Amino acid sequence: MRLETLGFSHVAEYVGGKADWVAHALPREGERASIAYASDLADGDPPTCALDTPLSAVSQLLAQSSYGYCLVVNQDRILLGRVRKSAIADAEPTAPAESVMEPGPSTVRASTPANELAERLAGQGLHTAILTTPRGRLLGVFHRDRLERGRGTSH
């Protein structure tokens, strides 16, 4: 690093760079800073549970929420899977979430422009996208409808 040859003794490199910063949904400055990213319109508190959470508890959680699924995370909030409401109906209430979990659901980077993501979801007939950091930590859930409501084009 040239700074070290110029006499700077304490130089560090943020290896993830700007892409990683944005992917963590952190603030930014500049001409494009006002462009909405997926993370700007995400719900940061979707229903979550652990692998060993009883399905009866997951069911209660979903009954109090507008979501049709519960995200399974570990203690570091790393996304492990998803439990759909429809999968709980016929399952044993004492069974753990893991027993009906869909492992590794598709995720999207928080730095995806919101408009682009909304169009992609609409094309696939989907309404939400799960946002994670590059290391898989759950950041939230993007709702296509939120962007459309903001534009005044809600269906």
Added chain:
Amino acid sequence: MPQSIDVGELKQLLAAGAQLVEVLPEAEYAEEHIPGAINIPLKSLDAASAGQLDGSRPVVVYCYDAL
């Protein structure tokens, strides 16, 4: 070799007074950068441009992803 750090370590260093330098070209810096960062494009990094940095404080450099 500079120490490689992640976003958590970056936050800690910034809180401790580190200086942040984006080494991308000026246009890319103008579009978007990390709050508080100054711009010294890699191609113009020399003793003169580095003179705006405080040699007694840590310096963290970053690019778009990996340098």
